[in-house]
Amino acid sequence: MRAALFVTCVNDALYPRTGIAVVRLLERLGVEVDFPAAQSCCGQPQYNTGYRRESEPLLRRTAEAFAGYDHVVTPSGSCAAMIREQYPRIGRKAAEEGRGSTLAALADDLVPRVRELTEFLVDVLGVTDVGAYFPHTVTYHPSCHGLRSLGLGDRPRRLLAAVKGLELVELPGAAECCGFGGTFALKNPDVSAAMGADKIRAARATGAEVLCGADNSCLAHLDGTLRRAGEPLRTLHLAEILAATEEEPLR
Template sequence: MKIALFVTCLVDTMVPQVARATAVLLQRLGHEVVVPPGQSCCGQMHVNTGYRREAVPIVANHVRAFAGAEAIVAPSGSCVASIHHQQAAVARRAGAHALADEAAALAERTYELSQFLVDVLGVTDVGAYYPHRVTYHPTCHSLRMLRVGDRPVQLLRAVRGLDLVELPAADQCCGFGGTFAVKNAETSTAMLADKMANVLSTHAEVCTAGDASCLLHIGGGLSRLRSGTRTVHLAEILASTEEAVTPHQSTAPSLSHPTTPAAAP
């Protein structure tokens, strides 16, 4: 199958190794991966902050970039949820009905990584090897909007060498929420403190998830605590093999002078 990789703007800017891992994984499973050069933002951050009209040309660009793709895969539940639940609605509200129809059709061929692996390819064992103690955080958009359910957990359970430990209160938000973390910093920090406390209670080496945004938020907090627990995207774990282990990257931002957060677990 020829798969179009939607890198997402955050992954491209902050953690490009996640996109590389996604491509490596899909190629290892026998598929051709292409990266359409015209792709950019999906428009989620504009819609979520009230700039719906400004999001219309962004939606149009996304539809153009991926037109004709047999399947589109993204390592982001958040962006895929936006494609499914926002793009067509935003275009239709602006009176761009032809664009809305195109966006809706494109959404039907767009998948979050774990959805694509389990539901489309029908695999849970991707041949991965990752000898670490890992806990999984189900991100809000993947959990509540895409309803990926236990698909990521099925994939993690099949990884050789991986010790998967359940995260207490896993369904609780980490506090990121895009601009929510900026506009409601104190609330966001309190929510992050709860999430970090639950992650650390598992004694996991790694906290994983399907969204780089949440991992950057959690990873930033854990790094400031000097906890030793890292955040690693699900795609990076699934791309790791015994023969060629993916470098143990952390999705926490690099901090040369870590500081103590306002609220710690």
């Protein structure tokens, strides 16, 4: 099986280890992974800030970059949700405004092929035990886009529960937003910081060593809160845990 990796801006710029982990994991499971160099931002920051027209060229670029792939895998629920929820709306709006149906056609072609990483592992590859080894206590934060927009459900937790050596503990108030919300954190910094602090208090109460998530944008927000508080709890993307094995532990 062949798949394309949509690594996303946050991972490319700040968390390259997550992209490396996804490739390592998928290749271990027999997937041939390509990385189309033409990919760039999906347009979520522009769209969420109200610049819909400015997001249109990014829809076009993303669709063209991933043309021809049966599967497009991303370790980010927010970017997957942008493509699957908003691209069709962008395309329809362009058509309604008399600017043709090209964007709608590109969106319709791309949307069914895009999968968040845990969806791809569980639904497409049909696996929950990926052969990982991570001897630590972990609690999982389900980011809003994954939980509400994509409906990931228990897929991430099922994957974590199958990791050898890992003890998974429940996060109180797991379904509550961490406060990042993309540009929400910029527009409402005080509220965002308070929500992040609430999430950290809940994570600390579990006694876990690692606060895991499937979206590094949320983890960046929470990690900043942890660092400012001098907390020993560390954040880690789920892909990095799943990529770790006894022979090749997490570095």
